[in-house]
Amino acid sequence: MSGSYPYWRLSLFYLFYFALLGGLVPYWALYLESLNFNPEQIGLLMAILMGTRIIAPNLWGWLADHSGQRLAIIRGGSLVALLVFSAAFWVDGFASMALLMFGFTFFWNAVLPQFEVVTLRAMGTARNRYSHVRLWGSIGFILAVVGIGALLDRVGMAALVPTLWLLLASIWLASLWVKVNVDRAVESSNSPALWAVLKRREIQVFLLICMLVQLGHGPYYTFYSVFMQEHGYGKTAIGSLWALGVIAEVAVFLVMHRLLQGWGLRRIFIGGLWICALRWLLISQWPDLAVVVVGAQLLHAVTFGCLHAASIAFVHQYFPSASQGQGQALYSSVGFGLGGALGAYLSGVAWSMMGGPQVFMAAAIVSAAGAILAWRMLRVD
Secondary structure, eight states, rough: OOOOHHHHHHHHHHHHHHHHHHHHHHHHHHHHHHOOOOOHHHHHHHHHHHHHHHHHHHHHHHHHHHHSSSHHHHHHHHHHHHHHHGGTTTTSSSHHHHHHHHHHHHHHHHHHHHHHHHHHHHHHHGGGGHHHHHHHHHHHHHHHHHHHHHHHHHHHHGGGGHHHHHHHHHHHHHHHHHHOOOOOOOOOTTSOOOHHHTTTTHHHHHEEEEHHHHHHHHHHHHHHHHHHHHOOOOOHHHHHHHHHHHHHHHHHHHHHHHHHHHHHHHHHHHHHHHHHHHHHHHHHHTTTOOHHHHHHTTTTTIIIIIOOOOOOOOHHHSSSSGGGGHHHHHHHIIIIIIIIHHHHHHHHHHHHHHHHHHHHHHHHHHHHHHHHHHHHHHHOO
């Protein structure tokens, strides 16, 4: 399976990176709730987690493209994120927690877009099998979300911070093990400038669609665990639900290269967004029906797996080689950053005012709007 590229060195980084995400996304809001933060404060803090993606990936993407030190930036960012997160062992106030989350995510969020570039360049002609490497991130998420959920049920929320610290340390160590020669010293003078690329209509529509995808995911990433807990699910059950979604995602990653060839980017974006709308509708209306909740989680295969892989392929296809670091950073910052931060903050504000079902219904409407936009304006293969 590895061919001529360092399959296991690349895969291990994804394993630990998304294992950390498997601890943060499902359980950090519950941890903040255990510190007696209210829904609006939780929404704002989770917005910081997403919001640093607006600036950090673009800053580090520009630096990586122009310095040629992509791996050094990945390693340095991982180490600084670890050092800053160490303060979580004693932080419990709102202002200090906000500063902590800004500090460590500013560096942690800068790492993945650059590692995506490293992976695609290291794979060379085998890059259509990117999803076979990326699936190890999904496996890491599954192991973490199930294991940490069981740990928290048994030990309590106090176990979360040291567990996340160990995962951050593992990300840094994994980055040291990656040894591939993919850096390029400077941007080619023959390549179009990034601003010129951004003038293209298909790029603008793509970025807007990415923002709407993550805006719709805002209530899920911020309050899904809280919502399920309100409906009587324990942490182990909640972790299992998160894991189920990512298991379905893994299955899609294994065949994604065929889906891209057979369906094309435009159809995947349109269909994926309609399925996003269906998923949030199901969660909104029938959270007490186990069969519906399980079905909604299986749709994660499309709402994240297909849409993310298609977005990575879009950047690789429509951004010039010398600007792909900034292209991946833009995808991350506009989608997960701007869209994710707005989704987290607005869902926190609306949660107390409208309640969980209405917030997830609003997410369904946003996703449907994204599907219509993709159908009307996205003209790509």
